[in-house]
Amino acid sequence: MPPKVLYEKDGKKFLAKPGQDLHTQFGYVRKEDLKKAKSGSVIKSHKGHDFTIFDASFIDLYHRMKRDAQIIPLKDIGFIISETGINKKSKIVDAGAGSGAMCCFLAMIAKEVTTYDIREDFINIVKHNILLLGIKNIKIKNKNIYEGIDEKNIDLVALDLPEPWNAVKSAAIALKPGGFLVSYSPTIPQVMDFVEGVKKDDRLIFLKAAEIAEKEWDVDGRKVRPKSQTIGHSGFISIVRKIKN
Numbered sequence: 001m002p003p004k005v006l007y008e009k010d011g012k013k014f015l016a017k018p019g020q021d022l023h024t025q026f027g028y029v030r031k032e033d034l035k036k037a038k039s040g041s042v043i044k045s046h047k048g049h050d051f052t053i054f055d056a057s058f059i060d061l062y063h064r065m066k067r068d069a070q071i072i073p074l075k076d077i078g079f080i081i082s083e084t085g086i087n088k089k090s091k092i093v094d095a096g097a098g099s100g101a102m103c104c105f106l107a108m109i110a111k112e113v114t115t116y117d118i119r120e121d122f123i124n125i126v127k128h129n130i131l132l133l134g135i136k137n138i139k140i141k142n143k144n145i146y147e148g149i150d151e152k153n154i155d156l157v158a159l160d161l162p163e164p165w166n167a168v169k170s171a172a173i174a175l176k177p178g179g180f181l182v183s184y185s186p187t188i189p190q191v192m193d194f195v196e197g198v199k200k201d202d203r204l205i206f207l208k209a210a211e212i213a214e215k216e217w218d219v220d221g222r223k224v225r226p227k228s229q230t231i232g233h234s235g236f237i238s239i240v241r242k243i244k245n
């Protein structure tokens with residue numbers, strides 16, 4: 001049985017793991033009932049509370065990933081995917097793996113992703129998350145990306161590292177002409193040093209640096225206004241392209 005999503009009528013969402021009862025504040029749902037429930041049907045807790053149920057999709061499981069390192073938010077992943085146009089033919093190198101949020105999302109879209117991280121404890125979290133999401137096209141390397149990238153002919157090198165400028169030269173070698181180098185950093189001095197490093201390398205061209213703002217709104221009848229609590233600053237995204245060997 002795949003994991004199931006249960007929605008309570010007020011919009012509360014629960015994820016039921018295979019072979020386990022689901023405990024909620026509205027009572028528990030028996031594993032036998034979860035197993036036989038049809039997708040899109042209504043299921044009851046032992047207290048008679050109704051839920052609708054369906055098979056969990058990638059994004060439901062993604063929200064349940066284990067996190068330790070600060071993960072890149074979805075709004076920023078979306079920007080990276082759309083600006084670089086990566087697709088099912090793309091080969092990607094990602095570093096550092098962190099909790100694996102970025103590499104798992106990219107792997108869902110691309111042909112293959114190789115992710116580097118220097119910390120074994122983070123690599124174990126990534127392995128856990130890859131299993132949760134059932135991803136098969138990620139290779140993990142316990143290596144320092146500043147010392148080089150083994151892969152060649154890469155379509156995208158995506159960096160989320162404290163010192164991304166140290167990976168510029170290796171990325172320029174690993175990328176194919178036309179490939180993209182993207183760096184995600186929380187602070188402006190990191191952007192400055194990264195872009196300066198890029199500008200010293202004539203194989204690369206700096207395209208843009210951007211900050212993506214997501215503003216969520218409450219919609220309740222005619223009370224429609226920006227949510228009072230929104231996500232604050234996450235990071236800046238610098239986009240670079242390799243134009244020649």
Ligand code: SAH
Binds near residue numbers: 143160
């Ligand atoms: N993008 C990740 C979060 C990355 S956090 C996500 O979405 O989940 C930054 C990671 O970079 C940390 O796990 C850290 O161990 C790793 N790191 C730092 N320096 C590194 C280096 N030189 N080579 C490889 N990984 C590195």
